[in-house]
Amino acid sequence: MSIWKGNSTRGSQRGAAVEGSGSARGERRRSARTATDRGGKARRRSAIFDPEPEEDRSQQRRARRQPQPELRRPRRSLAHATISFGAKSFVMVLMCWALCFNFSEVRGGSMMPGIQDRDRILVDHVSYLFGTPDRGDIVVLRYPMDPSLDYVKRVVGLPGDHVQIYEGYVWVNDELVEEPYVDPESNDPYAYVDTIVEPKSYFVLGDNRIRSSDSREFGQVPHEYLRGKVRVRLWPLMRAGLVE
Numbered sequence: 001m002s003i004w005k006g007n008s009t010r011g012s013q014r015g016a017a018v019e020g021s022g023s024a025r026g027e028r029r030r031s032a033r034t035a036t037d038r039g040g041k042a043r044r045r046s047a048i049f050d051p052e053p054e055e056d057r058s059q060q061r062r063a064r065r066q067p068q069p070e071l072r073r074p075r076r077s078l079a080h081a082t083i084s085f086g087a088k089s090f091v092m093v094l095m096c097w098a099l100c101f102n103f104s105e106v107r108g109g110s111m112m113p114g115i116q117d118r119d120r121i122l123v124d125h126v127s128y129l130f131g132t133p134d135r136g137d138i139v140v141l142r143y144p145m146d147p148s149l150d151y152v153k154r155v156v157g158l159p160g161d162h163v164q165i166y167e168g169y170v171w172v173n174d175e176l177v178e179e180p181y182v183d184p185e186s187n188d189p190y191a192y193v194d195t196i197v198e199p200k201s202y203f204v205l206g207d208n209r210i211r212s213s214d215s216r217e218f219g220q221v222p223h224e225y226l227r228g229k230v231r232v233r234l235w236p237l238m239r240a241g242l243v244e
Contacts, residue, residue, distance in 0.1 A: 102123055102125065102228075103121070103122060103123075103234065104120070104121050104123050104140065104150070105118065105119070105120055106118065106119045106120075106121060106152055109208055109211060110151075110152070110153075110206035110207070110212035110213065110214075111138070111153070111154070111206055111207045111208060112183070112186065112207065112208045112211075113181075113207070114138075114181050114207055114243065114244070115138070115152060115207075115233065115243065119233055119235060119236070120233070120234045121152075121230050121232065121233050121234065122230070122231055122234055123227070123228040123229070123231075124228050124229045124230075124231050125227065125228040127228070127229045128223075128226050128228065132158075132223070133155045133202060133229070134155070134158075135156065135157075135172070135177075136154065136155065136244075137154070137155045137229055138152065138153070138154050138155075138229070138230040138243055139152070139153060139154075139155055139204070139226055139227075139228070139229055139230065140152055140226075140227045140228050140229075140230060141153060141204065141221050141225050141226050141227060142225040142227060143218070144218045144219065144221060144222075145218055147225070150227060151213075151214075152230060153204035153205060153206055153212075153214055153215075153221075154181075154205055154206070154207060155202050155203075155204055156170060156172065156203050156204060156205050156215075157172060157197040157202060157203030157215075157220075158197060159197050159198065159199045159200060159201060159202070160199070161173055161196070161197045161203065162174065162196055162197075163193060163194075163195055163196075163197060163203045164194050165191050165192060165193035165194075165216070166191075166192050166193075166194075167189055168187040168191070168209075170205070179207075181207050181244070182209065183207075183208070186208045186209055186210050186211070188209040188210045191209065191216055193215075193216055195220075198220055200222060200223045201220040201221060201222050201223065202215075202220060202221050202223070202226070203215045203220055203221075204221055230243050231243060
């Protein structure tokens with residue numbers, strides 16, 4: 001009986017030991033599973049709320065604090081800027097020149113000897129937009145009989161002037177007009193005129209009186225028919241200069 005009891009005791013002890021070891025293994029498995037679950041949860045939580053290591057975040061913060069270099073446009077060279085400014089200025093000058101002046105070629109000899117056939121002259125289109133002609137001005141005007149044609153003549157009478165022509169001489173307001181630009185051989189001794197110049201009109205003559213169609217023929221010229229003032233003869237070069 002004692003042997004049996006001892007055996008049973010040993011068996012019970014062994015059973016207890018076995019049971020205890022089994023429960024310990026089970027506890028270890030459960031604790032390992034729990035640790036695994038916790039670790040998985042921790043890893044999942046870390047993956048959701050902390051996607052980047054702390055070291056990377058600190059590097060990003062330091063990079064944001066550092067000033068970013070400014071993007072600068074390349075500076076143009078002084079030569080390039082000078083050329084660009086010169087080209088624009090040249091274009092502006094040409095535009096202003098085209099609006100204010102133009103070159104014209106004279107056809108005919110009605111203004112000889114001062115202006116001859118085929119002379120190239122420079123016409124100022126601005127002067128008479130803001131002012132009026134003076135006696136002795138050489139002007140380009142629209143031919144009153146056909147405004148599509150331009151004539152070159154000299155202003156002799158202004159609005160209100162009393163103009164008289166007889167025996168080849170011109171009188172304005174009872175005073176003899178000296179005309180050094182008229183060749184005595186080109187004067188017309190048979191012309192006769194006695195008129196008062198109307199308001200906003202002008203009496204014009206050609207310097208080559210014997211071969212000129214002027215106010216003796218087509219009458220006085222309205223101010224709006226004046227196109228510009230002749231200032232310079234450009235061609236031929238041997239006679240280039242101011243026109244008087």
